[in-house]
Amino acid sequence: xxxxxxxxxxxxxxxxxxxxxxxxxxxxxxxxxxxxxxxxxxxxxxxxxxxxxxxxxxxxxxxxxxxxxxxxxxxxxxxxxxxxxxxxxxxxxxxxxxxxxxxxxxxxxxxxxxxxxxxxxxxxxxxxxxxxxxxxxxxxxxxxxxxxxxxxxxxxxxxxxxxxxxxxxxxxxxxxxxxxxxxxxxxxxxxxxxxxxxxxxxxxxxxxxxxxxxxxxxxxxxxxxxxxxxxxxxxxxxxxxxxxxxxxxxxxxxxxxxxxxxxxxxxxxxxxxxxxxxxxxxxxxxxxxxxxxxxxxxxxxxxxxxxxxxxxxxxxxxxxxxxxxxxxxxxxxxxxxxxxxxxxxxxxxxxxxxxxxxxxxxxxxxxxxxxxxxxxxxxxxxxxxxxxxxxxxxxxxxxxxxxxxxxxxxxxxxxxxxxxxxxxxxxx
Amino acid sequence: xxxxxxxxxxxxxxxxxxxxxxxxxxxxxxxxxxxxxxxxxxxxxxxxxxxxxxxxxxxxxxxxxxxxxxxxxxxxxxxxxxxxxxxxxxxxxxxxxxxxxxxxxxxxxxxxxxxxxxxxxxxxxxxxxxxxxxxxxxxxxxxxxxxxxxxxxxxxxxxxxxxxxxxxxxxxxxxxxxxxxxxxxxxxxxxxxxxxxxxxxxxxxxxxxxxxxxxxxxxxxxxxxxxxxxxxxxxxxxxxxxxxxxxxxxxxxxxxxxxxxxxxxxxxxxxxxxxxxxxxxxxxxxxxxxxxxxxxxxxxxxxxxxxxxxxxxxxxxxxxxxxxxxxxxxxxxxxxxxxxxxxxxxxxxxxxxxxxxxxxxxxxxxxxxxxxxxxxxxxxxxxxxxxxxxxxxxxxxxxxxxxxxxxxxxxxxxxxxxxxxxxxxxxx
Numbered sequence: 094x095x096x097x098x099x100x101x102x103x104x105x106x107x108x109x110x111x112x113x114x115x116x117x118x119x120x121x122x123x124x125x126x127x128x129x130x131x132x133x134x135x136x137x138x139x140x141x142x143x144x145x146x147x148x149x150x151x152x153x154x155x156x157x158x159x160x161x162x163x164x165x166x167x168x169x170x171x172x173x174x175x176x177x178x179x180x181x182x183x184x185x186x187x188x189x190x191x192x193x194x195x196x197x198x199x200x201x202x203x204x205x206x207x208x209x210x211x212x213x214x215x216x217x218x219x220x221x222x223x224x225x226x227x228x229x230x231x232x233x234x235x236x237x238x239x240x241x242x243x244x245x246x247x248x249x250x251x252x253x254x255x256x257x258x259x260x261x262x263x264x265x266x267x268x269x270x271x272x273x274x275x276x277x278x279x280x281x282x283x284x285x286x287x288x289x290x291x292x293x294x295x296x297x298x299x300x301x302x303x304x305x306x307x308x309x310x311x312x313x314x315x316x317x318x319x320x321x322x323x324x325x326x327x328x329x330x331x332x333x334x335x336x337x338x339x340x341x342x343x344x345x346x347x348x349x350x351x352x353x354x355x356x357x358x359x360x361x362x363x364x365x366x367x368x369x370x371x372x373x374x375x376x377x378x379x380x381x382x383x384x385x386x387x388x389x390x391x392x393x394x395x396x397x398x399x400x401x402x403x404x405x406x407x408x409x410x411x412x413x414x415x416x417x418x419x420x421x422x423x424x425x426x427x428x429x430x431x432x433x434x435x436x437x438x439x440x441x442x443x444x445x446x447x448x449x450x451x452x453x454x455x456x457x458x459x460x461x462x463x464x465x466x467x468x469x470x471x472x473x474x475x476x477x478x479x480x481x482x483x484x485x486x487x488x489x490x491x492x493x494x495x496x497x498x499x500x501x502x503x504x505x506x507x508x509x510x511x512x513x514x515x516x517x518x519x520x521x
Numbered sequence: 522x523x524x525x526x527x528x529x530x531x532x533x534x535x536x537x538x539x540x541x542x543x544x545x546x547x548x549x550x551x552x553x554x555x556x557x558x559x560x561x562x563x564x565x566x567x568x569x570x571x572x573x574x575x576x577x578x579x580x581x582x583x584x585x586x587x588x589x590x591x592x593x594x595x596x597x598x599x600x601x602x603x604x605x606x607x608x609x610x611x612x613x614x615x616x617x618x619x620x621x622x623x624x625x626x627x628x629x630x631x632x633x634x635x636x637x638x639x640x641x642x643x644x645x646x647x648x649x650x651x652x653x654x655x656x657x658x659x660x661x662x663x664x665x666x667x668x669x670x671x672x673x674x675x676x677x678x679x680x681x682x683x684x685x686x687x688x689x690x691x692x693x694x695x696x697x698x699x700x701x702x703x704x705x706x707x708x709x710x711x712x713x714x715x716x717x718x719x720x721x722x723x724x725x726x727x728x729x730x731x732x733x734x735x736x737x738x739x740x741x742x743x744x745x746x747x748x749x750x751x752x753x754x755x756x757x758x759x760x761x762x763x764x765x766x767x768x769x770x771x772x773x774x775x776x777x778x779x780x781x782x783x784x785x786x787x788x789x790x791x792x793x794x795x796x797x798x799x800x801x802x803x804x805x806x807x808x809x810x811x812x813x814x815x816x817x818x819x820x821x822x823x824x825x826x827x828x829x830x831x832x833x834x835x836x837x838x839x840x841x842x843x844x845x846x847x848x849x850x851x852x853x854x855x856x857x858x859x860x861x862x863x864x865x866x867x868x869x870x871x872x873x874x875x876x877x878x879x880x881x882x883x884x885x886x887x888x889x890x891x892x893x894x895x896x897x898x899x900x901x902x903x904x905x906x907x908x909x910x911x912x913x914x915x916x917x918x919x920x921x922x923x924x925x926x927x928x929x930x931x932x933x934x935x936x937x938x939x940x941x942x943x944x945x946x947x948x949x
Contacts, residue, residue, distance in 0.1 A: 118667035226810035228664035236656035382654035389813035
């Protein structure tokens with residue numbers, strides 16, 4: 094039986110998961126590929142040992158991986174930009190296939206990587222960089238080729254989904270829930286990339302590039318996080334029949350691309366609303382298939398390792414002579430400015446409780462061409478809390494209206510403005 | 522550019538969808554495969570014409586398809602057992618790859634088809650036979666090779682899901698909703714295969730075979746339908762926090778397989794509970810990835826055609842020389858008798874409303890080793906309605922207990938017994 098050697102860069106939680114799966118699922122992989130896919134070499138820090146790893150397989154020199162002719166597939170799991178970028182490019186130039194989970198690298202240097210891969214007719218695979226064990230990239234690239242995908246909405250960050258789910262379940266404040274999530278290991282000691290939406294933005298750049306066949310980089314994805322979501326917003330969401338989720342939203346509108354990450358209200362019957370805790374999900378829209386959703390664990394060493402092994406199997410199955418198509422970004426679509434996107438909003442603000450205030454606020458929206466779908470006004474002594482849901486309108490108009498409201502003497506403090514998504518889907 | 526000819530057997534709603542997609546997505550398919558995949562020939566009834574189809578492509582003789590050396594892939598969309606079986610086998614024996622949506626054929630004659638395919642080293646692909654546009658077979662076969670799947674729970678019949686969703690939304694009776702579904706085109710004039718669970722059973726046989734690597738045929742799948750679900754059951758489900766779904770459930774328990782289709786209570790927060798209307802979904806469980814769900818339209822000509830084209834692309838991408846593995850049923854696992862499966866049940870029965878009745882009923886359950894989780898008793902004059910949810914117990918014990926209850930003088934009429942699923946999942 095033909096043998097295919099795998100070289101592993103990094104043997105941390107995911108890397109050791111990959112080496113374990115290659116060992117324990119060797120028979121299943123042989124049956125699925127007709128080849129003996131085995132761990133040939135691991136690149137780690139000098140002196141690295143691991144109870145399940147033959148020390149003879151470990152090297153601290155990337156050159157040993159690069160120059161080993163038995164290694165057909167290099168798996169990069171060291172993360173970060175450098176030297177991961179240089180290693181991947183060198184491996185691809187040497188004609189080796191590359192599998193990676195490195196979302197920051199792909200979302201910032203994808204063009205260089207895909208170019209190197211295509212020049213060598215080597216595969217570059219990165220399922221684990223997006224939604225962990227959920228094979229959304231494979232589905233987009235292979236199953237939905239003939240379908241024009243027009244929308245991708247995703248819960249693609251487990252930390253923030255855990256925090257928002259816990260806030261919803263317990264009514265607790267953001268800071269308290271985050272602290273608890275850190276203690277339980279659902280949030281990192283420095284959760285900045287997660288809670289600001291940057292991690293989700295990198296994943297959405299990758300997903301949008303594949304879905305729309307046009308390059309989207311991290312810099313193209315505007316992102317808002319969940320740090321300003323309050324227990325009051327969560328309560329109002331419930332009262333209106335919504336849940337709050339941090340959504341990555343990529344839309345293809347009249348041939349232009351818009352990709353963003355923001356917290357949004359979702360109707361509680363929406364399929365994405367049932368995705369709670371550390372789970373991730375991606376919701377795809379197209380005229381061809383209406384709506385498809387894929388859900389699963391977004392992180393974790395075993396699910397991520399399983400996605401890496403899935404990529405290895407995909408590559409092995411095309412050997413020899415299979416078609417190599419890495420960069421599916423064969424279009425260069427324009428970006429649609431955020432201001433022109435039509436969105437529906439939830440707005441919460443405090444106002445002086447006297448006659449005519451609601452009328453004045455409604456007039457501002459009317460002048461900006463934004464219509465109000467529902468208002469709940471709750472008196473609180475001298476002031477009143479106004480909670481409204483607005484009909485879809487260009488974002489620029491809504492933001493102009495809110496800026497004008499803030500300037501009114503009757504409006505107190507700064508309003509809370511959150512988008513409403515998923516009300517026009519069929520799948521519920 | 523290399524050309525790959527496709528021969529189409531049947532140009533009905535799905536077939537015409539496939540020919541339309543091949544035409545309209547020709548560029549995308551070229552970019553994804555590096556080959557020109559084109560419709561070479563269509564086999565239809567004598568005299569068949571279609572506005573979008575060049576009459577020169579139409580033949581009424583399967584021999585014309587079989588003997589055409591330019592046809593590398595035969596797409597069978599005529600349905601039924603014969604002559605679809607003979608045509609597929611002939612095509613495979615001639616070394617042509619076959620794509621089909623024929624679930625009844627696959628679930629009854631899969632072994633013969635896979636054998637013919639493997640003998641010729643030709644691909645047999647059938648994504649559209651299971652969950653329409655949702656590529657669950659591809660995900661199971663390619664992405665999750667290294668994961669041992671232990672459970673498949675699916676909403677795999679759109680008609681029954683539409684009927685149950687409408688009963689839940691409106692409170693209407695089964696017969697009225699079915700009539701309406703027929704008028705709207707969501708149910709066939711003869712809905713027997715759908716409402717009895719037979720259609721779902723065929724799909725579950727296919728999915729279980731792929732998931733567990735062991736052959737499951739239609740005859741191995743016990744199926745109950747939705748014809749006995751009443752508006753009262755739906756109401757009680759709501760009151761207890763559940764929804765009723767027709768579920769296909771395949772379990773791998775201690776190395777033995779159990780596959781069934783039955784209506785079940787699902788917690789309303791379960792991801793499958795949000796799958797309403799004509800949508801389908803499959804929920805996969807494994808130690809490697811915990812839980813993955815895939816959701817999308819289960820039927821419809823365009824989604825089904827999109828799945829067929831996805832299969833065509835998969836085949837073309839392995840040409841030439843790619844690995845061919847059709848029959849992934851390399852194990853022969855035993856079946857676990859239904860009586861031994863542990864299940865939780867909802868039970869509704871009418872009883873004489875006098876002191877001691879509940880005690881007598883509880884005693885019967887106790888003697889059979891079944892414990893009661895909750896009871897709601899509602900007086901109705903002379904009689905009382907008892908609604909209970911039971912803790913998981915071997916099905917044989919629950920059924921023995923219910924048989925004994927029916928024999929009690931105090932119990933009136935026949936009880937309603939429905940399984941409760943999905944309470945132990947993590948994804949909510």
